[in-house]
Amino acid sequence: MTKSILPLRVEDLRYSVDGKALVDGISLTINPATFTVVLGPNGAGKSLLLRLLHGMLAPTSGTVACTNGVNGDLRRRQAMVFQRPVLLRRSVEANIAYALGALGVPRGQRPAMIELALSRAGLRDARRVHARLLSVGEQQRLTVARALACEPDIMFLDEPTASLDPASVQQIETLLLDANARGMAIVLVTHDVGQARRLGRDIVFVHTGRLAEQGRADSFFSTPQSDVARAYLAGEIIV
Amino acid sequence: MHDLQAAFMLAASLIYTGDADLAEIIGLSMSVSLTAVLAACVIGMVLGGAVGVLRFRGRPAVIILLNAMMGLPPVVVGLGVYLLLSRAGPLGVFGLLYTPTAMIIAQTILVTPIVAALTRQVVEDLYEEYDEQLRSLGVSGLGLVRTLLWDARYSLITVALAGFGRAVAEVGAVMIVGGNIDHLTRVMTTAIALETSKGNLALALALGVILVGISLLVNGAVAVFGGRSGRSKHD
Numbered sequence: 421m422t423k424s425i426l427p428l429r430v431e432d433l434r435y436s437v438d439g440k441a442l443v444d445g446i447s448l449t450i451n452p453a454t455f456t457v458v459l460g461p462n463g464a465g466k467s468l469l470l471r472l473l474h475g476m477l478a479p480t481s482g483t484v485a486c487t488n489g490v491n492g493d494l495r496r497r498q499a500m501v502f503q504r505p506v507l508l509r510r511s512v513e514a515n516i517a518y519a520l521g522a523l524g525v526p527r528g529q530r531p532a533m534i535e536l537a538l539s540r541a542g543l544r545d546a547r548r549v550h551a552r553l554l555s556v557g558e559q560q561r562l563t564v565a566r567a568l569a570c571e572p573d574i575m576f577l578d579e580p581t582a583s584l585d586p587a588s589v590q591q592i593e594t595l596l597l598d599a600n601a602r603g604m605a606i607v608l609v610t611h612d613v614g615q616a617r618r619l620g621r622d623i624v625f626v627h628t629g630r631l632a633e634q635g636r637a638d639s640f641f642s643t644p645q646s647d648v649a650r651a652y653l654a655g656e657i658i659v
Numbered sequence: 660m661h662d663l664q665a666a667f668m669l670a671a672s673l674i675y676t677g678d679a680d681l682a683e684i685i686g687l688s689m690s691v692s693l694t695a696v697l698a699a700c701v702i703g704m705v706l707g708g709a710v711g712v713l714r715f716r717g718r719p720a721v722i723i724l725l726n727a728m729m730g731l732p733p734v735v736v737g738l739g740v741y742l743l744l745s746r747a748g749p750l751g752v753f754g755l756l757y758t759p760t761a762m763i764i765a766q767t768i769l770v771t772p773i774v775a776a777l778t779r780q781v782v783e784d785l786y787e788e789y790d791e792q793l794r795s796l797g798v799s800g801l802g803l804v805r806t807l808l809w810d811a812r813y814s815l816i817t818v819a820l821a822g823f824g825r826a827v828a829e830v831g832a833v834m835i836v837g838g839n840i841d842h843l844t845r846v847m848t849t850a851i852a853l854e855t856s857k858g859n860l861a862l863a864l865a866l867g868v869i870l871v872g873i874s875l876l877v878n879g880a881v882a883v884f885g886g887r888s889g890r891s892k893h894d
Contacts, residue, residue, distance in 0.1 A: 506788060
């Protein structure tokens with residue numbers, strides 16, 4: 421077992437465009453096997469924060485660092501699932517194989533990993549189907565399975581179930597909870613309070629690019645400390 | 660009306676009797692144009708894919724140049740290749756002028772910009788969709804170009820067809836560098852031009868009918884092949 425890249429320490433992360441701070445001084449730590457939900461209204465900077473954490477965007481200032489002494493490209497030990505499933509124009513299993521190849525998994529190990537990913541996601545029967553012919557729910561399930569197949573230390577998800585039917589949402593949530601139970605850290609962005617309640621162990625509440633509140637899910641939902649979080653949970657529109 | 664009827668009759672009889680000269684002309688047309696398109700696809704798709712994905716200084720100028728070169732006049736390309744390959748030209752020592760190889764070179768130059776420009780557009784559109792996911796997987800550089808070319812394969816078949824259409828239909832370039840020599844460099848388009856100027860309209864029309872027929876056949880075959888692999892649903 422290779423050394424995990426977690427804990428991931430985020431310090432004073434800022435991201436500005438034309439002098440406007442879209443992510444403004446966020447600090448937090450992501451520990452192994454945690455399930456963190458990043459909650460907040462649309463436009464709060466949640467997706468940007470996720471891309472900064474994943475290293476897809478370079479911050480204007482601040483750092484995302486591995487405190488475990490692992491060097492090199494941290495992104496190879498992370499995976500990300502986007503709101504809209506992005507699938508290659510290939511078969512279901514070829515999509516998973518591609519990701520494993522891109523991350524440098526030795527050829528000999530791939531078949532077993534593909535098999536495991538397909539069976540976990542309930543997509544074994546669809547393995548030879550062209551990925552684009554799957555339903556939207558199945559497509560997103562495949563992108564989650566593809567991300568999980570690489571056995572990352574941490575997985576980022578950007579509103580993965582935002583436009584899916586309830587059954588698909590449930591299947592994906594189960595996949596995430598199982599992966600988390602196996603020890604994978606998960607950071608999920610959502611603006612669906614119900615989903616945050618179902619899944620989150622830790623909550624990071626973001627408002628206008630700032631960290632408004634952070635804490636254990638049970639205390640966050642029972643006794644939110646900040647005014648914006650209270651208003652948000654009460655269903656008010658916050659600007 | 661009479662000419663048309665005669666042309667179709669002649670075309671039918673030429674095909675039916677398996678006229679040796681006709682078969683030779685069609686064979687040369689196909690081998691020259693297909694070879695040129697193949698070469699143009701290898702060069703043009705890699706070039707177009709790279710321009711579509713990589714960001715470098717002067718990229719907008721390269722794109723404008725590629726798009727403009729889609730409209731290269733065949734006679735100008737023919738003239739350029741003629742000058743290169745003629746005895747006095749820099750490549751004269753190879754003695755390629757008035758050979759099928761010269762025709763392939765000319766058509767490759769003609770078709771490569773078409774393939775490159777269209778591939779650039781196709782790949783760039785696909786890249787917009789794939790960008791974040793592939794960056795997340797750490798795919799970049801040549802691996803990125805390869806992935807996009809493979810995933811755009813169904814659209815690229817259409818690009819290759821556009822190139823083939825241009826190659827098989829042009830007359831100016833092959834006329835100049837091939838010379839329309841009977842049994843050596845005579846292809847369908849140069850034969851049509853010759854027969855027309857000789858006043859042999861029925862034969863010219865018959866060749867034209869066959870040329871259009873071949874074009875239909877190639878496109879039809881690709882459509883059937885593409886349809887079988889579920890192309891429309893994949894795009």
